[in-house]
Amino acid sequence: MDLLSAVAAGKRLFRRQTLEDADLREADLTDVVIKHSTFTNCDFHRANLIGCRLEDCTFVNCRFSDADLSECQFTRCTFYAPDQPCSFVHADVRHSKWEECDVRLCTFEKAKFLRAYWHQVNATGAIFFRTEFQRSVTFKECNFSLADLRDADLRKCDLSKCDFSQADLREAQLKEANLVTCNFAGTNMIHAQIQGADLRGANIASFDVRQLDMTDVKLYEAQTKDIAKGLGIKLFEHPLLASEDM
Numbered sequence: 001m002d003l004l005s006a007v008a009a010g011k012r013l014f015r016r017q018t019l020e021d022a023d024l025r026e027a028d029l030t031d032v033v034i035k036h037s038t039f040t041n042c043d044f045h046r047a048n049l050i051g052c053r054l055e056d057c058t059f060v061n062c063r064f065s066d067a068d069l070s071e072c073q074f075t076r077c078t079f080y081a082p083d084q085p086c087s088f089v090h091a092d093v094r095h096s097k098w099e100e101c102d103v104r105l106c107t108f109e110k111a112k113f114l115r116a117y118w119h120q121v122n123a124t125g126a127i128f129f130r131t132e133f134q135r136s137v138t139f140k141e142c143n144f145s146l147a148d149l150r151d152a153d154l155r156k157c158d159l160s161k162c163d164f165s166q167a168d169l170r171e172a173q174l175k176e177a178n179l180v181t182c183n184f185a186g187t188n189m190i191h192a193q194i195q196g197a198d199l200r201g202a203n204i205a206s207f208d209v210r211q212l213d214m215t216d217v218k219l220y221e222a223q224t225k226d227i228a229k230g231l232g233i234k235l236f237e238h239p240l241l242a243s244e245d246m
Contacts, residue, residue, distance in 0.1 A: 057078075065090055073097045124146055155177060184203055204219075
């Protein structure tokens with residue numbers, strides 16, 4: 001019995017499935033649990049996966065365009081293979097939870113991310129252009145290096161301990177965001193808005209503060225040295241203060 005027939009018959013738990021070139025367009029997979037399975041070249045266009053739980057699954061070159069993945073839970077799932085990442089264009093991933101997943105080079109263009117939660121997700125090189133974050137996502141300890149996050153609205157979001165090295169954050173909204181210990185090495189921050197953001201412990205050595213409004217930004221005192229260095233300022237210890245410490 002194939003997957004769709006088994007689901008129609010009422011089965012909800014599947015293990016060690018292997019599907020290739022499967023047409024799952026508009027399939028109703030609500031609340032299905034799938035573990036240790038592999039999907040290759042499968043089409044989930046407009047599929048309903050609300051409330052699904054997927055653990056230790058691999059997806060190669062699969063398409064989730066316009067699919068409803070809201071309230072899904074993905075644990076240790078891989079959506080990347082060399083030259084064959086998955087596409088989530090216009091997908092609905094609201095209220096979904098992703099733990100230790102690999103979405104390198106995947107496309108999330110125009111996807112809906114309201115209250116999505118990601119933890120230790122590898123999103124290196126992923127595309128989030130025009131993605132709807134709506135100031136309500138939590139991304140912790142994730143890798144967004146080389147990712148396209150242009151114009152992302154991430155105001156007041158928890159993005160702590162994320163790696164944004166060499167990512168494209170042009171015109172991104174990061175006001176009052178939690179950016180504690182994030183890595184911004186080589187990040188394109190042109191016209192990004194970071195007022196009120198918590199940047200304590202973050203790598204901001206490459207920030208050009210002449211082009212950024214740093215109003216109310218939270219920093220450790222030592223980080224001001226990185227800012228001064230970027231501006232070409234030479235810092236010296238005040239001789240009177242130095243003598244007082246002796």
